[in-house]
Amino acid sequence: MSAKGEVLVEVRDxxxxxxxxxxxxxxxxxxxxxxxxxxxxxxGSGKSTVTTIxxxxxxxxxxxxxxxxxxxxxxxxLEAAREGIGIIVQEMGTIPSITVAENIFLGDYSRFLNGPLxxxxxxxxxxxxxxxxxxxTDIDPSDITAKYNMEQRKLIEIAKVMAHDPEMFIVDETxxxxxxxxxxxxxxxxxxxxxxxxAVVFISHDLEEIMEHSDxxxxxxxxxxxxxxxxxxxxxxxxxxxxxxxEITGNYYRVDTDGYGDEVVLKADCITxxxxxxxxxxxxxxxxxxxxxxxxxxxxxxxxRALYGxxxxxxxxxxxxxxxxxVTTPESAFKNxxxxxxxNRDTESLVMNAPIGANISSTGYKKNRGWxxxxxxxxxxxxxxxxxxxxxxxxxxxxxxxRALSGGNKQKVVFGKWLAADSDILILDCPTRGVDIGxxxxxxxxxxxxxxxxxxxxxxxxxxxxxxxMSDRLLIMKxxxxxxxxxxxxxxxxxxxxxxxx
Amino acid sequence: MEQISQQxxxxxxxxxxxxxxxxxxxxxxxxxxxxxxxxxxxxxxxFHILTGGEFLTLNVLKGVFNQSLIVGTxxxxxxxxxTTGNIDFSVGNVMGLAAVFGVMxxxxxxxxxxxxxxxxxxxxxxxxxxxxLGVIFHIKSARVAVVAMSVYSAFTVFLVGAEPLKVDYKxxxxxxxxxxxxxxxxxxxxxxxMYHKTAIGRKLRFIGGNAVCAKQTGINENESIVTAFIFAxxxxxxxxxxxxxxxxxxxxxxxxxxxxxxMLATVLGxxxxxxxxxxxxxxxxxxxxTVTVLNRGLLMxxxxxxxxxxxxxxxxxxxxxxxxxxxxxxxxxxxF
Ligand SMILES: Nc1ncnc2c1ncn2[C@@H]1O[C@H](COP(=O)(O)OP(=O)(O)OP(=O)(O)O)[C@@H](O)[C@H]1O
Ligand SMILES: [Mg+2]
Numbered sequence: 001m002s003a004k005g006e007v008l009v010e011v012r013d014x015x016x017x018x019x020x021x022x023x024x025x026x027x028x029x030x031x032x033x034x035x036x037x038x039x040x041x042x043x044g045s046g047k048s049t050v051t052t053i054x055x056x057x058x059x060x061x062x063x064x065x066x067x068x069x070x071x072x073x074x075x076x077x078l079e080a081a082r083e084g085i086g087i088i089v090q091e092m093g094t095i096p097s098i099t100v101a102e103n104i105f106l107g108d109y110s111r112f113l114n115g116p117l118x119x120x121x122x123x124x125x126x127x128x129x130x131x132x133x134x135x136x137t138d139i140d141p142s143d144i145t146a147k148y149n150m151e152q153r154k155l156i157e158i159a160k161v162m163a164h165d166p167e168m169f170i171v172d173e174t175x176x177x178x179x180x181x182x183x184x185x186x187x188x189x190x191x192x193x194x195x196x197x198x199a200v201v202f203i204s205h206d207l208e209e210i211m212e213h214s215d216x217x218x219x220x221x222x223x224x225x226x227x228x229x230x231x232x233x234x235x236x237x238x239x240x241x242x243x244x245x246x247e248i249t250g251n252y253y254r255v256d257t258d259g260y261g262d263e264v265v266l267k268a269d270c271i272t273x274x275x276x277x278x279x280x281x282x283x284x285x286x287x288x289x290x291x292x293x294x295x296x297x298x299x300x301x302x303x304x305r306a307l308y309g310x311x312x313x314x315x316x317x318x319x320x321x322x323x324x325x326x327v328t329t330p331e332s333a334f335k336n337x338x339x340x341x342x343x344n345r346d347t348e349s350l351v352m353n354a355p356i357g358a359n360i361s362s363t364g365y366k367k368n369r370g371w372x373x374x375x376x377x378x379x380x381x382x383x384x385x386x387x388x389x390x391x392x393x394x395x396x397x398x399x400x401x402x403r404a405l406s407g408g409n410k411q412k413v414v415f416g417k418w419l420a421a422d423s424d425i426l427i428l429d430c431p432t433r434g435v436d437i438g439x440x441x442x443x444x445x446x447x448x449x450x451x452x453x454x455x456x457x458x459x460x461x462x463x464x465x466x467x468x469x470m471s472d473r474l475l476i477m478k479x480x481x482x483x484x485x486x487x488x489x490x491x492x493x494x495x496x497x498x499x500x501x502x
Numbered sequence: 503m504e505q506i507s508q509q510x511x512x513x514x515x516x517x518x519x520x521x522x523x524x525x526x527x528x529x530x531x532x533x534x535x536x537x538x539x540x541x542x543x544x545x546x547x548x549f550h551i552l553t554g555g556e557f558l559t560l561n562v563l564k565g566v567f568n569q570s571l572i573v574g575t576x577x578x579x580x581x582x583x584x585t586t587g588n589i590d591f592s593v594g595n596v597m598g599l600a601a602v603f604g605v606m607x608x609x610x611x612x613x614x615x616x617x618x619x620x621x622x623x624x625x626x627x628x629x630x631x632x633x634x635l636g637v638i639f640h641i642k643s644a645r646v647a648v649v650a651m652s653v654y655s656a657f658t659v660f661l662v663g664a665e666p667l668k669v670d671y672k673x674x675x676x677x678x679x680x681x682x683x684x685x686x687x688x689x690x691x692x693x694x695x696m697y698h699k700t701a702i703g704r705k706l707r708f709i710g711g712n713a714v715c716a717k718q719t720g721i722n723e724n725e726s727i728v729t730a731f732i733f734a735x736x737x738x739x740x741x742x743x744x745x746x747x748x749x750x751x752x753x754x755x756x757x758x759x760x761x762x763x764x765m766l767a768t769v770l771g772x773x774x775x776x777x778x779x780x781x782x783x784x785x786x787x788x789x790x791x792t793v794t795v796l797n798r799g800l801l802m803x804x805x806x807x808x809x810x811x812x813x814x815x816x817x818x819x820x821x822x823x824x825x826x827x828x829x830x831x832x833x834x835x836x837x838f
Contacts, residue, residue, distance in 0.1 A: 308718075310717075310718065329722075330717055330718055330719075330720055331717075331720050331721070331722045333720070334719065334720025335720060340718055342718060347712075347714060347715075348712075348714050348715055348718055349715055349718065350712070350715060351708060351711030351712040351715055351716075351778075351779055352711075352712070353711055353778055353779045353780070354707070354708070354711050354778075354779035355779065358704070358707070358708075358779060361704075362704070362708055362716075362719050362721075363719060363720075365701035365704060365705070366701075373700045373701070374695075374699045374700055375699060375700060375701065375704075399530070399531050401779070417719075
């Protein structure tokens with residue numbers, strides 16, 4: 001009955017506005033069975049808006065949808081899930097305070113009712129089966145979800161979506177939260193679904209990834225559908241141009257092989273943390289961009305946290321400027337000119353309900369003083385506006401709450417906050433997560449400018465191209481240890497790097 | 503291809519629904535100040551009309567101000583604590599006990615200055631005590647407040663006894679006018695300056711908004727919370743002094759239930775008692791005046807005071823409900 005190529009979901013002339021912001025401007029699209037549909041566009045172009053409307057999380061201002069030949073107007077994501085449309089959201093889609101099993105069957109507990117009580121054992125067993133179905137075995141369904149890290153929580157969310165056996169599922173900018181292994185799982189699920197004549201909508205800012213894994217690409221710009229492109233016509237430059245609306249010129253990554261200073265500004269002296277690191281040593285020099293790569297579980301994220309005083313250091317110490325300062329808390333790190341961009345943007349780096357401006361100026365209370373301890377409004381406004389302009393944060397004004405921004409624009413706020421702080425030592429954990437290629441290019445330029453100014457940067461990332469493109473020196477980690485050290489001056493060899501990772 | 507990229511995109515001007523308009527208004531900068539003030543003004547004008555021009559007179563307004571002074575002062579004080587997402591409703595009893603200490607000091611020394619000083623200091627000391635319990639022992643401050651409330655009120659009852667403690671009423675009369683106003687205005691202005699013009703209030707808001715993020719931005723949470731309690735302590739001490747001066751005597755039940763009045767005032771003034779990004783230092787005072795205006799106005803219209811009490815409770819519940827940021831259990835864009 002369900003033939004390949006049959007239209008599964010049709011979106012007709014859909015508009016969505018938030019106050020004066022037009023997020024979708026008469027969008028129409030057809031999603032067919034048997035295809036992975038890529039959705040690409042700049043930050044704030046409306047990708048999440050259109051997909052969350054299809055999946056019932058929010059409602060359109062006007063326009064209608066057809067699903068399996070019938071009008072479709074889901075009021076909640078539960079309703080959509082029951083009818084066969086699932087979504088893996090860009091933000092966190094699990095509730096931390098309940099168990100994994102409860103998350104997986106959220107809103108569906110009646111299935112496990114045994115009289116008035118929920119049959120926990122049955123629920124946990126089915127949750128374990130749902131996890132296993134996507135190839136995850138190291139998560140215990142009876143655990144509280146908060147116990148697991150961001151990537152594991154994403155996997156739980158994937159299991160939850162897949163447990164409903166969806167006719168169509170949407171993957172919104174999920175891969176950046178996953179390591180290589182998680183990505184493989186997801187790609188497999190996507191292609192499997194397409195082969196089974198179901199449909200997948202795939203959103204990503206990684207051009208290579210999206211070209212490889214989708215059958216057709218829909219380009220959105222500023223709330224408008226610009227074009228639909230078939231796989232045979234995929235061509236990176238053309239896609240970029242359609243996305244941005246103009247040709248992008250200049251280099252993506254830096255091209256120089258300039259060196260860096262001799263002075264050691266940060267030194268980890270045999271640090272041991274509760275998890276991951278055992279007597280770890282590291283030196284960061286003035287004007288150096290030090291890349292740190294590896295698989296997600298290799299301990300590099302813990303390392304970043306430890307250097308900034310966020311982890312309990314059981315033994316050893318982190319010293320700055322040749323031993324003049326020891327970092328023990330984030331407060332001491334911050335006071336001594338350090339900055340830290342967490343990978344966990346929404347829960348650690350932003351106050352969602354606070355205005356964009358207040359988030360940015362949170363690093364500048366001292367700098368923006370006018371007279372005595374009093375903060376000058378004018379200086380503060382300038383401090384905020386500068387970042388909004390230089391990173392082209394898409395917002396109505398700086399008083400808009402951060403929560404109203406698109407994922408990539410939130411990331412820009414975090415980056416801007418630390419850029420404005422003008423820190424001497426900056427630890428960046430996946431700083432370009434979820435930002436579009438245009439903004440990525442300008443972020444790389446800004447990082448490079450900082451280096452030029454003599455700042456030192458630690459760049460932790462799961463993207464090898466980014467690391468190779470930007471680092472002066474590159475450390476590859478595995479199981480909490482450095483397994484390889486490479487220098488820009490020698491050139492980086494991808495295969496060698498990967499060998500050190502696995 | 504050229505055509506597509508060059509093509510000007512025409513967008514409809516969106517038709518704004520009511521909710522959109524409300525949203526836009528709420529995000530305007532001056533909204534938290536302008537809105538409650540306009541509601542207050544509107545209320546006053548309505549009463550003025552209903553009472554046939556008796557409400558907006560100097561006498562009534564002065565009475566309203568005097569009546570709102572104590573709760574208003576405390577609400578300003580507590581706003582520092584509320585901002586961080588902590589709730590302390592023991593302030594009424596702290597104020598009461600501080601006033602008791604002050605009056606007892608007066609009875610021993612017969613010195614007004616010492617009385618004021620003792621009241622101030624005990625208010626601050628008791629608030630610091632609440633703070634220490636919360637910060638050092640990591641007890642949620644709401645829980646501390648429940649314990650503190652009963653302990654303090656037991657002490658008050660024990661110290662006061664059946665007969666109210668009295669101070670020389672003549673001296674109160676002397677201090678009643680200008681001293682009260684000056685002390686209040688100094689405190690109010692000081693709080694506004696420190697809260698809104700220095701890093702103090704910004705840090706408190708940040709902690710209330712997302713403590714983890716605040717920590718990563720180099721903010722020391724304990725330090726900020728201690729600062730908040732210091733400001734609160736000063737205000738509560740001042741409220742104790744005002745309480746003594748108002749009647750010249752302190753009875754057993756002093757301050758009881760005032761913690762709730764303070765919350766009501768805060769919420770009426772447009773601030774969430776759950777703190778966070780939209781908090782401010784003036785909402786409580788505006789709210790306190792609003793409550794008094796409501797009371798006064800309804801009384802002048804001949805509504806019985808029991809009915810007013812009931813109405814107050816309902817308004818309070820309604821406001822708390824509207825104030826709480828509704829967290830849907832479903833994954834939504836708001837959730838993070
Ligand atoms: N709740 C909201 N309130 C106000 N504006 C919003 C809200 N949600 C989204 N927007 C706006 O709608 C536009 C589209 O946002 P959307 O999240 O769909 O972008 P996106 O294409 O998913 O971007 P990204 O790649 O950054 O995730 C943005 O300009 C955003 O600011
Ligand atoms: Mg998005």
